[in-house]
Amino acid sequence: MKERHYYVYFLMNKLHTTLYIGITSNLQKRLWQHQEKIAKGFTQKYNITKLVYYETYDDPETAIAREKQLKRWSRAKKEALMRQINPHLEDLSLAWN
Numbered sequence: 001m002k003e004r005h006y007y008v009y010f011l012m013n014k015l016h017t018t019l020y021i022g023i024t025s026n027l028q029k030r031l032w033q034h035q036e037k038i039a040k041g042f043t044q045k046y047n048i049t050k051l052v053y054y055e056t057y058d059d060p061e062t063a064i065a066r067e068k069q070l071k072r073w074s075r076a077k078k079e080a081l082m083r084q085i086n087p088h089l090e091d092l093s094l095a096w097n
Contacts, residue, residue, distance in 0.1 A: 007024050009054040021070050021071055053081065
């Protein structure tokens, strides 16, 4: 049986003014959906397509709990977390190509 992973991810717009936190079991596919504007709603409206941070989990319950925790954090605390891994808030998906 193939091992499944779950991802909690942060997306930002190009100016880093708007932040979105989501969860998925297929990060590359979900990011593509955001970038192609297939995912209707908030990310489409604000052109949020830049992957700046993600965490990987082995079970959905832990990932969901983490997503909820992160959404309650202040913007400053979220930015500090992102910048520990990605100091310049570069698009991490560019390394996939």
